[in-house]
Every structure is written in structure tokens, then in C-alpha cells.
Amino acid sequence: LRRQMAKKFQGTRWEEIWDYEVERSYGGPGLYCWQVMGDRWYGPAQRLVGPETRRKMRDVIDAYLGNWVLDESKYIPFRGMLLFVGPGIATWGGYDDAGKFSTNLLDTLWHLAYYGDDWSTLDGRWPMLKRFFITPLECDWKGVGRYGIAEMGDEAAPPIAYARLAYHFGDVDQYAWGCYIFARELVHHYVKQVGSEYFRGHQPYQSMEPMRGKVWLTNLWGDVIGWQIDGPVYPETTGERQSNNRWVRFSSFDVARFYHDVLPKEVRAELDDLTERARRANDQDVFYKIHSEAAHIAPSLVRLRAMLTDDTPQDLLTLAPLESWDLFRSSDFASMTVSVLRADPAARRPLVELIPPLRTNEVLGIERLGQTEGSPSLVLAVRPPYAARVYKAMRHWPALTWGSWPSPTPAKSWKQGSWWSFGQVIPADVEGRGMTSERLNWNTRLWWMDPNTPTDKAPTTSPSAGAP
Numbered sequence: 001l002r003r004q005m006a007k008k009f010q011g012t013r014w015e016e017i018w019d020y021e022v023e024r025s026y027g028g029p030g031l032y033c034w035q036v037m038g039d040r041w042y043g044p045a046q047r048l049v050g051p052e053t054r055r056k057m058r059d060v061i062d063a064y065l066g067n068w069v070l071d072e073s074k075y076i077p078f079r080g081m082l083l084f085v086g087p088g089i090a091t092w093g094g095y096d097d098a099g100k101f102s103t104n105l106l107d108t109l110w111h112l113a114y115y116g117d118d119w120s121t122l123d124g125r126w127p128m129l130k131r132f133f134i135t136p137l138e139c140d141w142k143g144v145g146r147y148g149i150a151e152m153g154d155e156a157a158p159p160i161a162y163a164r165l166a167y168h169f170g171d172v173d174q175y176a177w178g179c180y181i182f183a184r185e186l187v188h189h190y191v192k193q194v195g196s197e198y199f200r201g202h203q204p205y206q207s208m209e210p211m212r213g214k215v216w217l218t219n220l221w222g223d224v225i226g227w228q229i230d231g232p233v234y235p236e237t238t239g240e241r242q243s244n245n246r247w248v249r250f251s252s253f254d255v256a257r258f259y260h261d262v263l264p265k266e267v268r269a270e271l272d273d274l275t276e277r278a279r280r281a282n283d284q285d286v287f288y289k290i291h292s293e294a295a296h297i298a299p300s301l302v303r304l305r306a307m308l309t310d311d312t313p314q315d316l317l318t319l320a321p322l323e324s325w326d327l328f329r330s331s332d333f334a335s336m337t338v339s340v341l342r343a344d345p346a347a348r349r350p351l352v353e354l355i356p357p358l359r360t361n362e363v364l365g366i367e368r369l370g371q372t373e374g375s376p377s378l379v380l381a382v383r384p385p386y387a388a389r390v391y392k393a394m395r396h397w398p399a400l401t402w403g404s405w406p407s408p409t410p411a412k413s414w415k416q417g418s419w420w421s422f423g424q425v426i427p428a429d430v431e432g433r434g435m436t437s438e439r440l441n442w443n444t445r446l447w448w449m450d451p452n453t454p455t456d457k458a459p460t461t462s463p464s465a466g467a468p
Helices: 002-008 032-046 051-069 096-115 126-130 157-168 172-194 196-201 253-262 264-280 301-308 313-319 330-342
Strands: 076-078 081-083 216-221 226-230 381-383 399-406 419-424 434-441 444-450
Touching: 002 051, 002 330, 032 051, 032 096, 032 330, 051 096, 081 096, 096 157, 126 157, 157 172, 157 253, 172 216, 172 253, 172 264, 196 216, 196 226, 253 264, 253 301, 264 301, 301 313, 301 330, 313 330
Parallel strands: none
Antiparallel strands: 076 081, 216 226, 381 399, 399 419, 434 444
């Protein structure tokens, strides 16, 4: 590790940190969205190198943060937050993948500041950093944690990084907020590990196809679509096997400790199965490989086992001798090496208390966000009036729909491609009547007919106004 870091960090130019010398057309020295996901490993690597290399690493990282990462123009403002958009990282009108990477950025920043013992570049940036914390905006009281995310490496770790950043900046409320979201995200980690047997025991699930082999809960979708499920052979036909993405970007020793404490047998059984599949395939044609590492996407099985099982460094080096490692980037080398070194039982104890006991006030959780869009739907989704375009006279009235069964033809008009309606909420006599609404509390909106307001003059309700 010392030789690799000394070779990489030889000068003082911040561009030296770049490991991805591609996609220059996007305005940077390299592929930023992947680069910064691997950069977190340069944090703990600084603790393991000599003083001269550490000084050079710190100088380069500080300049990189100041000249690039903390430049607000590199992100897209959206609803008061900052979205991390880049090649392969898109947004489709919401937070989407861009929001996921925005929050992940917090984990990298904390690793670099904490392990590098250098907060100077981040100091004074707390108002900006808060705008990256998008995870709670994609939670609600039904789903507990964030919706629409299969990659467990993107869950739970960013909120605890946010909590630690908040503690450093003296923001007790946001510290408690980060811890609260961290706990909610751990619920998803638990359910994704053990929840598939519930669905296997209550088949069919959206189809009559038997659930053969191992299956996992992957994406949680909104409204009543619910958990998506797949495995190596189920379903027989699918667009993308999201179960392959389960351990993508998993890099948090804090979340790994949760697995050690709560799900040690379950996670070891899964990793043993993945390891055996990689052995049978001779480390080819499998998503998670024994010898190959990608710090920004697929961790090697060496890294996953180092973090999640009780394998010792010798166990790991027997599985994958050092000379067999297939590593192209310095961040990949750092992630594998740091993980193997952390697998040593002596490195796990004693635990270091990063934050002393801190008493916080009991305050509102996600209710404080006032989020209402989609939250109240349980059995049927109540689509806001803008979606009810049947007739001009009915356009202000909400519709009941079920997203699991979209109409089978492409959308060419309001009749085709939209969600099936299970009833239109309209009065018997729509002529001469309009609809008005008023917010009652954080998840309830009251709608009523106003016979004195003509329909074509009724107030327009925006899609974000929420469901009745």
C-alpha cells in the first residue's frame, strides 16, 4: 500500500488524484461520478503510509476538494438540493440516481476529512453539504427507508456520515436527524437479507411463476407496487437482475458491524454462495469476482468477506494470493488492502468512540419535511387531479389507480399507456361545479366541491400538492 500510494501521489497537482482518465467530454479530467466513489478509500489509506507520502496525499486531496468537489457549479440545483449528475448518473424529473450519488458524496467527504485529520477544506461548507443529503426526501412512513434502490452500499452509510459531519459542525439537530435516518435505513438492510422467505411462502407474487432458487428483495417501489424480487434464475425473463446489484459500492465498516451483530449467519451464507459461484466460473462471467476490485461499483469477494465475515487476513490471502489481484486503479488497490488489514481481529478492537454520548431533543422525524405526494396511498394510489384528463369537466377530480397493472399499449393519448383507473372521484353532476382543497396536516389534504365555482375556473392543483 505504501509503495502504491507513493507512486501515485508524487507531486502537488490536484489532478493527480484522478484514476479514471476517460469521458473528458463531460468537462473534467476524468469520470467524476465513479472517481469520487473510490476516493473514500484514500482516507483510511492515509493512516497507513509514511509521513512524507501522507503530506503529499493531504495536499493533493485538499486541492482536489477545493478546486473540484466543493465547487457548487459541478452540481445541478433541484428543489433546494444539489444533484450529482454525470455520465450514467441521470435524473428523470426527480432525485433518482443523481440523488443517490449526491448523498454518497457525503460518505467520501467524511472519510477524507476524518482519516486525514484535516477539516480545513470542509470548514465553512456545512450549508452546502446539507444540500447533498437527499436520502430522507425519498423516505416515507410506509417504506421506512429510501425507495427504489437495490444497492446496499448506497444505504445507511451516507446518513451516518452526515451525522458525523453535523456533529463536527456543532449542528445537534442535524446530528440527530442523520442518526434517525441511519436507523431507518438499517431496517431495509435487515428486510433485504431475510424477507424473501415471506414472499416465497405467500406465492404467487404478481405472476404464477414459481420462485426457484435463491431470491432477494431488491427495489422497493412506491404506491402499491411494493418489493421487487429476483435471483439468479427467477424470474426466467427480466430486464435486469437487480439482485446482482445488492453489494454494489458496499464500503462501510459501520454498516458491516450491523451485519456482524445482527445477521452474521445469513450474510456469511450468501457470501459463501457467491464465492463458490466465482470459483466454479474461474472468476469469469460473474458479477462479484474473487480477485478483481472496482471501488466504485462491484467490490471483490475479498473485500466483502473482509468486511462482513470473520475471515482472517490469512484466510483471505489463501483465497486470493496477493500476486493474483487484478487491480487497475490506485483506489481499487487501497480498498482491497485496507479491507484485508481491517479483517485482522486486532484491528477491530478496541472500538474507538468517534462521538461521545450526546443527548438530543425529541423532535419530528420525516414528518418535518411535510412530504405528502404519494404517502397516503395504501391499497390504491390516489392520483392528483392533473392526471385525470378524461373530460374537461372532470380534470380537477382525483382518480384511483393501481400501478402494478399499466394498460398494455404505448402511451399515445390519455386512454393508452397510463395506469388503470379503479374509479374516478366525481360527483353525479359535474357541470357548474369545481373542486377546492386545503392542507389539514403533514399527510392529509381535504378536497371538497364548491358549487359556486365553475369547473373551468377551479383552482389548479400542482402535482406536488399531494394526494387527498
